[in-house]
Amino acid sequence: MTQQVNQQVFAYARQFADNAFKAQAVLLKGFEQAAGLQFGALERQSRSAADFLAAAAELRDAEGFRGLWDKGVALGRAQAEQAVELTQELVAVGRQTAESLGALVQLQPAANDAPASAAARKTAAAK
Numbered sequence: 001m002t003q004q005v006n007q008q009v010f011a012y013a014r015q016f017a018d019n020a021f022k023a024q025a026v027l028l029k030g031f032e033q034a035a036g037l038q039f040g041a042l043e044r045q046s047r048s049a050a051d052f053l054a055a056a057a058e059l060r061d062a063e064g065f066r067g068l069w070d071k072g073v074a075l076g077r078a079q080a081e082q083a084v085e086l087t088q089e090l091v092a093v094g095r096q097t098a099e100s101l102g103a104l105v106q107l108q109p110a111a112n113d114a115p116a117s118a119a120a121r122k123t124a125a126a127k
Contacts, residue, residue, distance in 0.1 A: 019104065019108055022104055023101060023104055026097060026100045026101055026104065027097065027101070029097070030093055030094065030096070030097030030100075033093045034090055034093050034094075037086060037089050037090060037093065038086065038090075041082055041083075041086045044082060045079050045082060048075060048078065048079065049075070052071060052072065052075050055068065055071060056068055
């Protein structure tokens with residue numbers, strides 16, 4: 001009797017650990033994708049800001065400063081558009097991660113019944 005309970009407990013513990021490992025892998029993959037997107041956006045924005053500052057450093061007359069204003073507005077607009085695009089990509093990654101976790105959860109109830117039914121069959125066979 002104790003042997004059967006121990007087997008069932010160990011089966012549930014192993015199943016829990018397997019499911020937790022799978023969920024952790026899915027979450028880490030999502031975090032990795034999100035971090036990659038954010039670092040890429042940071043790199044692009046830093047590069048464009050550095051180009052803008054380099055252009056500002058080369059100015060020598062008032063006419064150049066007027067042109068700099070237009071470049072600054074264009075830079076702000078471009079960075080705002082990139083921020084919106086990044087947000088949309090991050091939402092897509094989050095949705096994909098959530099769907100993957102949902103698929104794991106949907107697979108779990110069928111897997112939860114397996115150790116219990118196997119233990120019940122062993123108990124019935126032993127009697």
